[in-house]
Amino acid sequence: MLSNKVSKALNTQIELEASSSQYYLAMASWAETQGLNGISQFLYGHADEERMHMLKLIKFVNERGGHGQVPALKQPPVTFKSVKSVFEEILKHEIKVTNEINNLVEITLKEKDYTTHNFLQWYVSEQIEEEALARQIVDKLKLIGDDRGGLYFFDRDLENLAAVDKAPAEKGK
Numbered sequence: 001m002l003s004n005k006v007s008k009a010l011n012t013q014i015e016l017e018a019s020s021s022q023y024y025l026a027m028a029s030w031a032e033t034q035g036l037n038g039i040s041q042f043l044y045g046h047a048d049e050e051r052m053h054m055l056k057l058i059k060f061v062n063e064r065g066g067h068g069q070v071p072a073l074k075q076p077p078v079t080f081k082s083v084k085s086v087f088e089e090i091l092k093h094e095i096k097v098t099n100e101i102n103n104l105v106e107i108t109l110k111e112k113d114y115t116t117h118n119f120l121q122w123y124v125s126e127q128i129e130e131e132a133l134a135r136q137i138v139d140k141l142k143l144i145g146d147d148r149g150g151l152y153f154f155d156r157d158l159e160n161l162a163a164v165d166k167a168p169a170e171k172g173k
């Protein structure tokens with residue numbers, strides 16, 4: 001059985017994962033309108049992954065006698081300055097998510113909730129991967145700079161990555 005404190009903290013995380021999904025979905029839709037099909041496919045996939053992160057939390061909370069609540073969400077931005085700014089935002093956002101997961105882990109230790117602590121280890125590893133990928137992409141975009149040809153190839157690269165990434169989207173199920 002979850003303590004009130006852990007249950008509340010997990011529900012806050014549910015909201016963060018849901019808003020991450022909406023945020024990346026808005027980025028995907030914007031990229032698609034810019035003709036950046038590879039980037040948009042990658043971002044649509046990323047939005048799906050965040051939804052899966054949310055769902056996994058909802059199910060866990062319910063299994064442990066709590067109630068995973070579906071949150072109301074603020075509308076994310078509609079347009080974005082550039083592809084580089086999109087991925088810089090993703091990196092910033094993922095660092096924030098990592099910090100929140102770490103806070104959650106700390107709460108479970110204080111509450112001596114070792115089951116939830118164990119469950120959260122999946123998120124701890126996932127955040128290492130997500131941050132590393134976002135950092136790698138931002139570094140690539142820095143190299144490309146204003147080169148339109150470079151952006152064209154980057155878009156194709158992300159299309160391939162989105163195809164390979166379909167498997168990880170399934171991995172938490």
Ligand code: FEO
Pocket residue numbers: 017020049050053094097130
């Ligand atoms: Fe679910 Fe990207 O954090």
